[in-house]
Amino acid sequence: MMTRSADRPNEPGPARAGSPRSPRILPRLGWSAALAIPAIFLALFFVWPVGAMIVRGLGDWSVFTDVLSRPRTWRIVGQTLGMALAATAGSLLLGIPGAFVLYRLRTPFRRALRAFATAPFALPTVVVGVAFRALFDDDGPLGFLGLDQTTAAVVLAMIFFNYSVVLRTVGSMWASIRDLTPAARTLGASPARAFFTVTLPQLGPSIAAASGLVFLFSSTSFGLVQTLGRPGYGTVESEIYVQTTAYLNLDVAAVLSVLQFLIVAVALLVSSSLSTRTERALDLNVRHRAAPITRSAIPAIVLTAFSLLFLLAPMLALVAGSLNVRGEWSFHNYRALGQTGAGFAGGTSVTEALEHSVRIAIDASVMALVVGGILALALSRRVRSPWARMGQRILDGAVLLPLGISAVTVGFGFLITWSAGNRIPTAYIVPLAQAVVALPLVVRSLVPILRAIDPRMREAAATLGASPGRVLATIDLPLMARGLGVAFGFAFAISLGEFGATSFLASPDYMTLPVLIGRLLGRPGVDNYGMALAASVILALMTSAVMFLADILRPRGTQGVTF
Helix, strand or coil: CCCHHHHHCCCCCCCCCCCCCCCCCCHEEEEEHHHHHHHHHHHHHHHHHHHHHHHHEEEEHHHHHHHHHHHHHHHHHHHHHHHHHHHHHHHHHHHHHHHHHHHHHHCHHHHHHHHHHHHHHHHCHHHCCCHHHHHHHCCCCCHHHCCCCCCHHHHHHHHHHHHHHHHHHHHHCCCCCCCHHEEEEEHHCCCHHHHHEEEEHHHHHHHHHHHHHHHHHHHCHHHHHHHCCCCCCCCCCHHHHHHHCCCCCCCHHHHHHHHHHHHHHHHHHHHHHHHHHCCCCCCCCCCCEECCCCCHHHHHHHHHHHHHHHHHHHHHHHHHHEEEEEEEEHHHHHHHCCCCCCCCCCCCHHHHHHHHHHHHHHHHHHHHHHHHHHHHHHHHCCCCCCHHHHHHHHHHHHHHHHHHHHHHHHHHHHHCCCCCCHHHHHHHHHHHHHHHHHHHHHHHHHHHHHCCCHHHHHHHHHCCCCCHHHHHHHHHHCHHHHHHHHHHHHHEEEEECCCCCHHHHHHCCCCCCHHHHHHHCCCHHHHHHHHHHHHHHHHHHHHHHHHHHHHHHHHCCCCCCCH
């Protein structure tokens, strides 16, 4: 029987290796051209600023040794590490029982309580700092404790901010592991011994990961320290800011930036090492039923109730303080937000700063979405080549670098590179810096959605003759449409509340709202303080609303942002 191959003249034959239409060459060229955009972006706006900061810090060896020989430098480093360690310990002390109650037990309204407990992490650090200042101020609800502008207040604010990190990281694993406590109790172990010998080793990787993240976030909490008055010796980040803005000593600030870089790097290495050492084989595939509440769980329930009250108190104090003017309830602080002058914002009103913040956040979000979308597409592809997989791992690590670098370091790097000589106006340089800060979260919010796409859909489209570009346009982009909204929401909320990098780059005539709040706190007068409280309430409402919408848009079956 004759074959029908001769009857199909339009059927394409195998592509020649040297043909420009080779199906293997075209996708590679397309991906190479696409990846050039994020590569150039990261090289110009991350590698160069951070690299220039490191070179400047290590360039003059005499300055470097002089800064390291000062006792004040090591007091600042010691206070930075001490507060971060205290905040990590406090977050674990409150977060682990909370994870048990809200993820393992059959607690009433536990989903609503989880949402409430994780809300503080979405707040800008400036808002958290102002809230604790309102709580411990002389006229605040807990003013009698005398904690206003103390290191204790800073540590408590760090615990408030990072409580949800421990809660979600440990709670997610606790809800997934098989409960071996009844078996240990049957063998005669007490509840405490069963927890420390059976449950705690199972939770080791998640506790180690949470500890590393909390320490990292606490050692880079510039906004909290700055708004709470830089108590004691301050931190390395606050000293970088003082040396840059007050003394104009960029060489000393560069050396301190190198120290901050090393602190963050060591924190990441220790966290990774602890997670690796505590890893063990666990049954994580089965979602076990929540356990009933027993008498042995009462201490954890009481501690969790205290933690939830601890999370509620600062926000109530912030709202109450914004409505209280000289002992009377009034909207005066909100009506004053549009005023300017020496007695108020000093040239930029809060409403103008809010407008600047929204514009900058939109610009930064668009840039982060374009760059992050390309990176997410590349990282989500299932590749077979070992070299391609290695390239993905390297690219994944490079994308996370801005997360591991302090925003203050990024801002200082921009200051000595792009901001030097007014190379780029404030209206453009601030969105670029904020886009760098938001980029890891954009990528991490898109990758799970793209990896959830069945690769057989792409293969089927390619088999039917669709080009790589058509596959991308007809399969990937429609399915990731909601993910783009989620990523934009995360980037917008982060940029709207960003303080660390922006405080170095914002000009007096184009301030953002977080920077202006910090300036208002530093100026005398009841009106300035009241406006700072009112502006913080507005900023908190805006960022919370954006994060809430982003969470609603997140497709079902995908996790939130993970690191």
